[in-house]
Amino acid sequence: MKIARLVLKIVALSLTAAAAVCAIVAYWDKLAELGDCAKNRIQRKACSAEYEDYEE
Numbered sequence: 553m554k555i556a557r558l559v560l561k562i563v564a565l566s567l568t569a570a571a572a573v574c575a576i577v578a579y580w581d582k583l584a585e586l587g588d589c590a591k592n593r594i595q596r597k598a599c600s601a602e603y604e605d606y607e608e
Contacts, residue, residue, distance in 0.1 A: 576583070
């Protein structure tokens, strides 16, 4: 009985990992777009202090 539980836990873990990989592959373009947008915002915030004097 303990072996069956161990096998079922291993199967459940592998199915969960496969589902996570499939979700990442399915939404890769949206995740990349989100990361690119976040990177651009961080870069804009870092550079905005340099030009604050010229806005007036």
